[in-house]
Structure formats: structure tokens, C-alpha cells
Amino acid sequence: MAGEQQQPETELVLLDFWVSPFGQRCRIALAEKGLPYEYSEQDLLGAKSDLLLRSNPVHKKVPVLLHAGRPVCESLAILAYLDEAFPDAAGPALLPSAADPYARARARFWAAYSDRVYEAGTRLWKLKGGEARAKLQARAEIVEVLGNLDAELGEKEFFGGEVFGLVDVALVPFVPWLPSYERYGEFSVEETAPRLAAWARRCAERESVARSLHPPEKVDEFITLLKKVYGIE
Incomplete structure (x- = not known):
């Protein structure tokens, strides 16, 4: 609709919990690759947010990476996704070369x-x-x-x-x-x-x-x- 601001396709939001080592994996990877993102702290000891429950309805846990609104769940899957979705990122790939x-x-x-x-x-x-x-x-x-x-x-x-x-x-x-x-x-x-x-x-x-x-x-x-x-x- 006219006047609505479109979300950029590369927008990244990380649903996370401050001390989660699995979320920290994603934070380190995003930093290493030089990818800007929005951090969204989640309450894991109380009532979980509707956003988290919608984004990860199977496990209902962090981390979840939202890329243009689409959720990627589980930390190791997120790390692989960052390599594949952002091959031209400023930082290096996390995985060894596809040639090996x-x-x-x-x-x-x-x-x-x-x-x-x-x-x-x-x-x-x-x-x-x-x-x-x-x-x-x-x-x-x-x-x-x-x-x-x-x-x-x-x-x-x-x-x-x-x-x-x-x-x-x-x-x-x-x-x-x-x-x-x-x-x-x-x-x-x-x-x-x-x-x-x-x-x-x-x-x-x-x-x-x-x-x-x-x-x-x-x-x-x-x-x-x-x-x-x-x-x-």
C-alpha cells in the first residue's frame, strides 16, 4: 500500500537470551561476518513471547534468526545459513571451502x-x-x-x-x-x-x-x- 515502508530483504533479527551459549554462537558468527542485526532479548524463565512461539513452534526456544521475517532455528543451522545466505559478507566463511x-x-x-x-x-x-x-x-x-x-x-x-x-x-x-x-x-x-x-x-x-x-x-x-x-x- 502507498505510504507503507518496506522492510529490507536483508534485515536480520536475532531472538536470543543473554546467557545462552547457543545464541552466543550466532552473535559471534554475525560479528565475524560483519553482518548488522537487531537483538531481541527473550524471557525463557517466564512467559515466552508470541514472537518466539510463532517463530519456533516446534522447540519454542532460542536462538532464532529472522531474515526478512522468515525464521531459521537451531544455532548450527543458523551458522550454516549465514554462510550460504551471505556469501559476499565482509567477514570470512565459517565453513571450509566447498572445494573440500x-x-x-x-x-x-x-x-x-x-x-x-x-x-x-x-x-x-x-x-x-x-x-x-x-x-x-x-x-x-x-x-x-x-x-x-x-x-x-x-x-x-x-x-x-x-x-x-x-x-x-x-x-x-x-x-x-x-x-x-x-x-x-x-x-x-x-x-x-x-x-x-x-x-x-x-x-x-x-x-x-x-x-x-x-x-x-x-x-x-x-x-x-x-x-x-x-x-x-
């Missing part, structure tokens, strides 16, 4: 595998006192996961070599959660995965990472809040 499908498949595998850090860590802090056997199992799992990631990283600067890419973006938002996991699981990341610990320090020097993540103390406060919400003593 093996490297792309390997990156996708390890990016998905990185979720296990969060899954095992969540099992640790959700344990109640007296669940010693379950604690040992959860600790063994996260130590194994971190060890596998450490081995895959090896002596490389980043998971893709010299280039900060998909696996780095997928994994680095879990770094501020690790001190809490260490405390609940009674293990040391520095001893378990020393190369991964050094990688985390390198990643923290990147502006996209530093501006997207919160200090471990804030994350630990949020975990304490969640424990109260779930009635975990």
Missing part, C-alpha cells in the same frame, strides 16, 4: 560434537547431594569429551588450522561455563585438556568473542539461579 567437502563434513561433525560439553556439564550441576555414582559418570563423560576435543585440536591454532571457523564458533561459548563444571565435577580443564585451555585463551582475544560472552562469575550466578528454579540442593 571432507573438511566441511569434519567441521560439521566436531561442531555438533561440541554440544556434548554443555550436555555433560548440565548433568553435573543438576545432580543433587548423595548422587555419587551419577557424578562420577557425568565427570567421566565431560573429561572424555574435552579430551577428544583436545586431541582434535592438536597443535593447531584453531580447529580449522590458522582460521577461526565453525568449530571454534560452536565451542567457545561453553568456555565461561567450564569453571562451574570444574567445581561441580571436581576436575581441571587445564590438566584434562591443556591445548584446549590455551585455545580458549586465544579465542578470548578476539573482539567477536570478548563482546559476546559473559564472565564465568555471571554464568555461575545463573546456574545457581537455575538450581533454585529446579529445586536442586
Whole structure:
């Protein structure tokens, strides 16, 4: 209609929650690629917004990327979408070159595998006192996961070599959660995965990472809040 202002086709809106590591993946990727976007903070502990429920009716969770009003859900799908939808973005691609499908498949595998850090860590802090056997199992799992990631990283600067890419973006938002996991699981990341610990320090020097993540103390406060919400003593 005459007089109506048309929304630009490239308009991006990110539905997110401040401490979500999955949303932080998207924030880091958008920053790395130099793509401007609007941030929309969502309430995940109270009543979820109609916009979030409409945009992600299946899982009803963040992150959701709205591109010209069309929703893209799940963080790893969003990362891949950013590469494909914005091939001419100012920043580099997150995935290896399409000319190397093996490297792309390997990156996708390890990016998905990185979720296990969060899954095992969540099992640790959700344990109640007296669940010693379950604690040992959860600790063994996260130590194994971190060890596998450490081995895959090896002596490389980043998971893709010299280039900060998909696996780095997928994994680095879990770094501020690790001190809490260490405390609940009674293990040391520095001893378990020393190369991964050094990688985390390198990643923290990147502006996209530093501006997207919160200090471990804030994350630990949020975990304490969640424990109260779930009635975990």
C-alpha cells in the first residue's frame, strides 16, 4: 500500500537470551561476518513471547534468526545459513571451502560434537547431594569429551588450522561455563585438556568473542539461579 515502508530483504533479527551459549554462537558468527542485526532479548524463565512461539513452534526456544521475517532455528543451522545466505559478507566463511567437502563434513561433525560439553556439564550441576555414582559418570563423560576435543585440536591454532571457523564458533561459548563444571565435577580443564585451555585463551582475544560472552562469575550466578528454579540442593 502507498505510504507503507518496506522492510529490507536483508534485515536480520536475532531472538536470543543473554546467557545462552547457543545464541552466543550466532552473535559471534554475525560479528565475524560483519553482518548488522537487531537483538531481541527473550524471557525463557517466564512467559515466552508470541514472537518466539510463532517463530519456533516446534522447540519454542532460542536462538532464532529472522531474515526478512522468515525464521531459521537451531544455532548450527543458523551458522550454516549465514554462510550460504551471505556469501559476499565482509567477514570470512565459517565453513571450509566447498572445494573440500571432507573438511566441511569434519567441521560439521566436531561442531555438533561440541554440544556434548554443555550436555555433560548440565548433568553435573543438576545432580543433587548423595548422587555419587551419577557424578562420577557425568565427570567421566565431560573429561572424555574435552579430551577428544583436545586431541582434535592438536597443535593447531584453531580447529580449522590458522582460521577461526565453525568449530571454534560452536565451542567457545561453553568456555565461561567450564569453571562451574570444574567445581561441580571436581576436575581441571587445564590438566584434562591443556591445548584446549590455551585455545580458549586465544579465542578470548578476539573482539567477536570478548563482546559476546559473559564472565564465568555471571554464568555461575545463573546456574545457581537455575538450581533454585529446579529445586536442586
